[in-house]
Amino acid sequence: MVPRDGVAVIHRVGPIEKDQIKGLARRVARQKGREPLGERLRLDLERPGSDRFTGVLWNEHGDDTLTAYCQLHRDPAAWVIETLIDPEQPAGPDGPGPPLLDAAIREIRRQGGGEVSYRLPAPTAAEESVALQAGFTPSREIHQLRVALPLSEAVIDSSPRVPVRSFRPGTDDAEWLTVNNRAFAGHPEQGNWDLDLLRERQAQPWFDPDGLLVHEEEGRMAASCWTKVHGTGDSALGEIYVISVDPDFQGRGLGRALTVAGLEHLRAQGLRTGMLYVDRSNTTARHLYASLGFSPDHVDRFYSIHVPRGDGLTPSGPIA
Numbered sequence: 497m498v499p500r501d502g503v504a505v506i507h508r509v510g511p512i513e514k515d516q517i518k519g520l521a522r523r524v525a526r527q528k529g530r531e532p533l534g535e536r537l538r539l540d541l542e543r544p545g546s547d548r549f550t551g552v553l554w555n556e557h558g559d560d561t562l563t564a565y566c567q568l569h570r571d572p573a574a575w576v577i578e579t580l581i582d583p584e585q586p587a588g589p590d591g592p593g594p595p596l597l598d599a600a601i602r603e604i605r606r607q608g609g610g611e612v613s614y615r616l617p618a619p620t621a622a623e624e625s626v627a628l629q630a631g632f633t634p635s636r637e638i639h640q641l642r643v644a645l646p647l648s649e650a651v652i653d654s655s656p657r658v659p660v661r662s663f664r665p666g667t668d669d670a671e672w673l674t675v676n677n678r679a680f681a682g683h684p685e686q687g688n689w690d691l692d693l694l695r696e697r698q699a700q701p702w703f704d705p706d707g708l709l710v711h712e713e714e715g716r717m718a719a720s721c722w723t724k725v726h727g728t729g730d731s732a733l734g735e736i737y738v739i740s741v742d743p744d745f746q747g748r749g750l751g752r753a754l755t756v757a758g759l760e761h762l763r764a765q766g767l768r769t770g771m772l773y774v775d776r777s778n779t780t781a782r783h784l785y786a787s788l789g790f791s792p793d794h795v796d797r798f799y800s801i802h803v804p805r806g807d808g809l810t811p812s813g814p815i816a
């Protein structure tokens with residue numbers, strides 16, 4: 497299955513393509529039981545002028561229904577890509593995956609190459625084999641953890657309590673960015689935020705300054721816990737979206753105190769399930785979350801490859 501006809505590479509999303517992509521995303525979401533595209537890719541789709549966006553659309557039948565789709569997001573350090581395959585197509589090496597990835601890699605090479613990080617949310621073995629056969633190597637595992645709310649009394653009683661206040665948009669932006677970037681130094685998605693990125697998140701419909709808890713010590717921001725509510729009703733999830741403790745204040749119980757405060761805030765809003773994502777390699781955070789009662793729900797995997805400007809591909813990055 498080689499996608500010669502019906503493949504389009506786009507750098508701006510028009511309303512027709514957006515409908516087609518969202519239609520495919522909905523079909524994949526129904527099949528998998530979760531939203532397929534990561535946050536940065538979803539936001540790129542909503543910003544028609546994003547200069548970080550490239551889409552590879554494969555429309556086998558020439559109608560409104562996409563057979564497969566690969567979205568590319570260009571960050572200064574690396575490309576992030578994700579694929580959507582129509583649930584009626586084979587997900588493995590005999591389906592649209594290999595030629596779609598091939599078309600995406602050719603486009604990345606055309607745009608100058610670089611490190612590529614391929615996100616596979618809760619992948620099946622067949623989906624992983626497509627990445628491996630294309631020369632990608634496993635590079636990261638992100639665990640989604642969940643906990644029932646309210647937390648047990650034993651957990652709450654054994655956790656320190658510290659004063660917190662709501663985030664003040666505008667006033668707190670610069671200080672929050674400093675603490676975030678110091679806490680996440682070197683982290684691929686979280687370590688290099690700027691004001692534009694923060695303001696983009698603050699402009700999202702889910703943003704609530706009361707759900708971003710700030711703790712101050714010695715006259716400065718020492719830690720914060722940013723919560724985000726997904727969905728409504730019984731299936732709603734209350735996420736610990738970003739938690740960061742300034743390195744000057746780490747190891748003193750603030751991470752535990754702020755995580756518990758964030759979960760208490762979510763519980764007070766009626767949430768019955770807390771959720772967060774953590775890198776497999778982040779042993780401190782994983783230890784903390786396990787001690788609060790979090791357990792794994794599923795694992796998202798990242799595969800990497802280095803695409804040079806010319807010919808040839810180099811697998812990159814051992815698994816963390």
Ligand SMILES: CC(C)(COP(=O)(O)OP(=O)(O)OC[C@H]1O[C@@H](n2cnc3c(N)ncnc32)[C@H](O)[C@@H]1OP(=O)(O)O)[C@@H](O)C(=O)NCCC(=O)NCCS
Nearest residue numbers: 679739740741746747748749750751752773774780781784
């Ligand atoms: C992860 C983080 C929030 C933890 O906050 P913290 O204030 O440093 O942690 P705490 O002092 O509350 O300690 C929490 C637990 O981790 C343990 N811990 C703390 N530092 C540790 C370290 N360097 N190595 C191993 N365990 C450690 C503590 O012993 C404690 O365990 P306990 O509750 O069983 O005693 C903080 O280190 C941080 O901001 N890290 C960078 C950003 C990040 O990784 N955020 C989480 C992303 S999911």
